[in-house]
Amino acid sequence: MSTPNLKIENLRVSIEDKEIIKGLNLEINGGEIHAIMGPNGTGKSTLSSALMGHPKYEVTEGNVTFNGEDLFEMEVDERAKAGLFLAMQYPSEVSGITNADFLRSAINARREEGQEISLMKFIRELDKKMELLEMDSSFAHRYLNEGFSGGEKKRNEILQLMMIEPKIAILDEIDSGLDIDALKVVAKGVNEMRNPEFGCLIITHYQRLLNYITPDKVHVMMQGRIVKSGGPELAQRLEAEGYDWIKEELGIEDETVGQEA
Amino acid sequence: MSVETSFKYDKDYVGKFSESRQEPQWLLDLRLRALELAQQLPMPKPDKTKIDKWNLTEFNHISSKENGTELPEQVKALIGEDGEAGNLLVIQNGKTLRSSVTEELAAQGVIFTDLVTAVKEHGDLLQKYFMQDGVSVDENRLTAIHAALVNNGAFIYVPKNVEVKSPLQAIYFHDDEQSGLVNHVIVAAEDNSSVTYVENYLSTNNEGDSVSNIVSEVFAGPGAKVVYGAVDNLAKGMTSYINRRGRAGRDARIEWALGQLNDGNTVSDNTTHLVGDGSFADTKTVNIGKGDQKQNFVAQIFHHGKSSEGYILTHGVMKDAASSIFNGITKIEHGATKSNGEQTERVLMLSEKARGDANPILLIDEDDVTAGHAASVGRIDPIQLFYLMSRGISKAEAERLIIHGFLGPVVNEMPLESVKKRLVEVIERKVR
Numbered sequence: 050m051s052t053p054n055l056k057i058e059n060l061r062v063s064i065e066d067k068e069i070i071k072g073l074n075l076e077i078n079g080g081e082i083h084a085i086m087g088p089n090g091t092g093k094s095t096l097s098s099a100l101m102g103h104p105k106y107e108v109t110e111g112n113v114t115f116n117g118e119d120l121f122e123m124e125v126d127e128r129a130k131a132g133l134f135l136a137m138q139y140p141s142e143v144s145g146i147t148n149a150d151f152l153r154s155a156i157n158a159r160r161e162e163g164q165e166i167s168l169m170k171f172i173r174e175l176d177k178k179m180e181l182l183e184m185d186s187s188f189a190h191r192y193l194n195e196g197f198s199g200g201e202k203k204r205n206e207i208l209q210l211m212m213i214e215p216k217i218a219i220l221d222e223i224d225s226g227l228d229i230d231a232l233k234v235v236a237k238g239v240n241e242m243r244n245p246e247f248g249c250l251i252i253t254h255y256q257r258l259l260n261y262i263t264p265d266k267v268h269v270m271m272q273g274r275i276v277k278s279g280g281p282e283l284a285q286r287l288e289a290e291g292y293d294w295i296k297e298e299l300g301i302e303d304e305t306v307g308q309e310a
Numbered sequence: 311m312s313v314e315t316s317f318k319y320d321k322d323y324v325g326k327f328s329e330s331r332q333e334p335q336w337l338l339d340l341r342l343r344a345l346e347l348a349q350q351l352p353m354p355k356p357d358k359t360k361i362d363k364w365n366l367t368e369f370n371h372i373s374s375k376e377n378g379t380e381l382p383e384q385v386k387a388l389i390g391e392d393g394e395a396g397n398l399l400v401i402q403n404g405k406t407l408r409s410s411v412t413e414e415l416a417a418q419g420v421i422f423t424d425l426v427t428a429v430k431e432h433g434d435l436l437q438k439y440f441m442q443d444g445v446s447v448d449e450n451r452l453t454a455i456h457a458a459l460v461n462n463g464a465f466i467y468v469p470k471n472v473e474v475k476s477p478l479q480a481i482y483f484h485d486d487e488q489s490g491l492v493n494h495v496i497v498a499a500e501d502n503s504s505v506t507y508v509e510n511y512l513s514t515n516n517e518g519d520s521v522s523n524i525v526s527e528v529f530a531g532p533g534a535k536v537v538y539g540a541v542d543n544l545a546k547g548m549t550s551y552i553n554r555r556g557r558a559g560r561d562a563r564i565e566w567a568l569g570q571l572n573d574g575n576t577v578s579d580n581t582t583h584l585v586g587d588g589s590f591a592d593t594k595t596v597n598i599g600k601g602d603q604k605q606n607f608v609a610q611i612f613h614h615g616k617s618s619e620g621y622i623l624t625h626g627v628m629k630d631a632a633s634s635i636f637n638g639i640t641k642i643e644h645g646a647t648k649s650n651g652e653q654t655e656r657v658l659m660l661s662e663k664a665r666g667d668a669n670p671i672l673l674i675d676e677d678d679v680t681a682g683h684a685a686s687v688g689r690i691d692p693i694q695l696f697y698l699m700s701r702g703i704s705k706a707e708a709e710r711l712i713i714h715g716f717l718g719p720v721v722n723e724m725p726l727e728s729v730k731k732r733l734v735e736v737i738e739r740k741v742r
Binding site: 101104125129134135137140141145151159192193213 | 691692693694696697698699700701702703704705707708711712714715716717718719
């Protein structure tokens, strides 16, 4: 099996005719963990939603290949089946479908008819992963995200990540709304996934998650593009000094999208 | 508006038909009066649905198709374990194929038989119930046609204090594209008795232009309990007019669990009269429309008795270019003090062309009551679809999951396992 690869070239994305992503380049390979940091309103979540195929976002320019194939030629479910995963900032609630049934449908969607995961094996895996994420077993039988607290939803996203085992995962502000204990649990789940066949893009505006998941590369996003890249030390400097030094260095007054001179 | 009808069955025909069945005089008289009314009365006027272009009056009365002696496969598939226990009625194209009741029930005086047999063997008892206080002959042209041409159906009678433990199952199967289905069901439960009845309507006529005219009358005497489950699954080629009506006496209870899943144009009315003090009705319906199907559903409960309680819960899914009207009516009459009426209608539309219209109506002529209603009509949430698809689930499968999720709260509340199971099967097929 070849190493997973997600390659983004000169990506431009609009929502309702307003351009949010303005020429973004990034390459993620299996075995790598990337972090995109940046203040609010700089286009981070737009990037993740557009890559997954959120219906509200329009890709106006650029190429994205996933394992060599044109990502934008694929439907949302095809992207997922090819191995892309997005842990969402605001996961939907779906009434009437239990978490367990949903997960089983998602796993079986990747398998040929007749090759579905056996119920026993599924339950074993689910129990194991829920234990690791310190989730009460009752969550398996609750309706998908319905009435879950913010933290429960985030854990549930990581549970899906671990059960589905994608090739490249994007975690969109998975740390927002989490207390420190929950944050550690989520980090434990992601670290569990680390291997050469798995690449990850973590989107966050706090450095604190990166204390528990050490990234290989850190990128700073402002005004809809990546303005600075570096190693883990970049995240630490951002934590200590904030973003102002980057803005000074680059001559940016307002980092949010649509404010550049 | 009076429409001239070319209704092809006359006095002579109806008289001979009744004679060939060796029917008692009262039924012949009723049929002949109904026939006259059928030529005078207007068509029913379902609220907000135009049915003037629908064919509900022209059909062949009696099927010329001969039934085999074996049960058709489609019927076998519907017979649950309870049916095999011996309380089963199967009618194919209007002709009785199986009719059995356990000795134990028969010994207690329980009657569960086809309508043709009931006319012959229990004529006097049947007369007390048949189109008297439930559905009247003279409500409109279609109830009159029903009375004039009623062909078969079921008669269930449970004497005082008898509790029928296992459900009674009836299957009305139609595989003749030419003939109509004029079916009548009576469930009469005497004081302090209880019974559960489950029926399946199934037809295979996707093509053609056939008619079903179905009436059910349920009478729950003082302290009696009737659970009535139905799964309607008539094919596209059949236009349906369905009336299911109940009357509950003092402290009586009627529970309806209706899967209204026909593929053809359908007008279906479910009405319960809470006549006695302390009576109770619970109506749960699941409805799906697809293709260019047009449907009109009424669920209504009239509170006459004091301290009566009525609950209506309706969930509908509209696919493709299907359109449906859902009218929920809670009427609390003057004097029905301390009554409580609640209703909820929810409609989910899957496409731009699908239409659903939910009308919750509370009519209250008494001060000392409680009542409430809730209704919602909405399209499928594209963000929800995106979420499910982002996990690798195809659009069709994601829609299927959302539909099941939407209908689940009603399906899961259905009082009978067999109805639940059958509903899930039919929903599965209809939403694919």
